[in-house]
Amino acid sequence: MKAATFATVAALALSALPSAAAAMTVQEFLTSANRIPRNPMALLRSDTRRLMNEFSGAFKAVRADQAAAKAAGRRSATCIPEGKISLSAEQILNRFNAIPAQRRSISVNQAVREWMAEEYPCPA
Numbered sequence: 001m002k003a004a005t006f007a008t009v010a011a012l013a014l015s016a017l018p019s020a021a022a023a024m025t026v027q028e029f030l031t032s033a034n035r036i037p038r039n040p041m042a043l044l045r046s047d048t049r050r051l052m053n054e055f056s057g058a059f060k061a062v063r064a065d066q067a068a069a070k071a072a073g074r075r076s077a078t079c080i081p082e083g084k085i086s087l088s089a090e091q092i093l094n095r096f097n098a099i100p101a102q103r104r105s106i107s108v109n110q111a112v113r114e115w116m117a118e119e120y121p122c123p124a
Contacts, residue, residue, distance in 0.1 A: 023107035024054050026096050058112040079122040
């Protein structure tokens, strides 16, 4: 009986967590970023780390898409050079703020994908 109750509670708790499939939108990213103070202590905040992880995950997804396209012999939408690409918080926020308000419902992944395709296009 206790095991069944525990299993039910655990299932409910897990279902309340946001899923990985629920991607953060650019508007949600900007709203969260605007709440973070611009000082060195901001790096210690959990919401700062969450945004950094969101952007990093989006960037890794774009790189993975690029590698998968190359491995399959297809032309990729991006040709990001190997190695480290350094982007500051200001560059990211400036780019996301430049997205028109009516398009800010796109995911951070899609915004990064579009940005990298513009910044690092593949030759035709």
